[in-house]
Amino acid sequence: MFGEPIVGMMSEPNGSKCWSCGAVAPAGDVCPECGRLQPFPAGSGHWDVLGLERRLVLDRADLEQRFHRLNRRLHPDYFRLRAPDEQAISLGAAASVNTAYRALRDPVSRVEYLLELEGMGLGTAGQAKPPADLFEEILELQETRMELQTADPEEAPALRARLEAARSELEGRRAGTEAALTACFPEWDAGDDAARRRVLGRMRDILATRAYLRTVLRDLGAALTVPSDGGQPD
Numbered sequence: 001m002f003g004e005p006i007v008g009m010m011s012e013p014n015g016s017k018c019w020s021c022g023a024v025a026p027a028g029d030v031c032p033e034c035g036r037l038q039p040f041p042a043g044s045g046h047w048d049v050l051g052l053e054r055r056l057v058l059d060r061a062d063l064e065q066r067f068h069r070l071n072r073r074l075h076p077d078y079f080r081l082r083a084p085d086e087q088a089i090s091l092g093a094a095a096s097v098n099t100a101y102r103a104l105r106d107p108v109s110r111v112e113y114l115l116e117l118e119g120m121g122l123g124t125a126g127q128a129k130p131p132a133d134l135f136e137e138i139l140e141l142q143e144t145r146m147e148l149q150t151a152d153p154e155e156a157p158a159l160r161a162r163l164e165a166a167r168s169e170l171e172g173r174r175a176g177t178e179a180a181l182t183a184c185f186p187e188w189d190a191g192d193d194a195a196r197r198r199v200l201g202r203m204r205d206i207l208a209t210r211a212y213l214r215t216v217l218r219d220l221g222a223a224l225t226v227p228s229d230g231g232q233p234d
Contacts, residue, residue: 016041019085028070028093037079039089046100046113056110056185067101107182108210111203120204122211134173138216141166145223160224167220170213177210 016038018025023033027040028049040049047054050066074097079090103113115121141163148159181203188199 028074028097037074037082037086037089037093039093040096044096045117046103049096049100050104052104054114055189056107056114057189058104058110060105063101063105067097070097107185108178108207111181111207115200115204115207118200120200122204122207137166141216141220145219148223163220163224167217167224170217170220174210174213174217177206177213181206181210 016027018031020036021034023031025031025038027038030037074090074094076090076094079087103109144159144162151159184199184203188196
């Protein structure tokens with residue numbers, strides 16, 4: 001990921017061995033002995049890169065401060081006159097910081113990343129199944145969408161209004177899944193291994209519901225943009 005210097009890195013109690021001079025040096029910073037930029041260890045996770053404990057409850061201001069501090073330290077422009085190995089380390093480390101920040105700043109992507117780490121990722125879209133309490137409603141919406149495609153001009157406004165109302169309700173439900181997701185964060189942070197596993201399963205189900213609702217909302221939006229009478233949609 002960062003080029004050849006990573007291969008020779010060895011872990012030490014207070015850092016890793018510098019790829020250039022062999023002194024103990026902090027990852028993602030310059031070696032105190034030779035001044036060479038050090039890469040993050042291979043396999044570093046997003047929390048590791050940003051110097052955080054693996055927790056779901058994060059302070060957004062602290063996260064941004066860490067990101068900007070690391071971005072200034074590692075930006076490739078500061079290393080454009082250095083040796084190719086060090087330029088490559090800068091590019092790789094800066095990319096790792098950007099990726100980590102993008103993943104952790106959003107609560108949903110934060111959980112998605114954690115689930116992937118724990119081997120519980122949602123995987124394909126087939127994992128997103130209709131919630132039991134919405135099954136009948138979704139079937140009715142599908143029928144209404146089909147009716148709208150062939151509706152007479154006199155019937156179309158009522159069908160569109162029904163779909164618009166359903167879209168508003170489902171958008172509220174989707175927002176509710178995000179609130180339910182973040183409500184799980186303190187429990188996961190404070191739990192033991194068994195409790196965390198249970199919370200992960202619950203969050204995975206919430207994300208699956210959210211994914212399904214997003215698909216339904218996307219289809220509703222597409223249906224409402226297609227005119228049913230050959231003219232422009234309302």
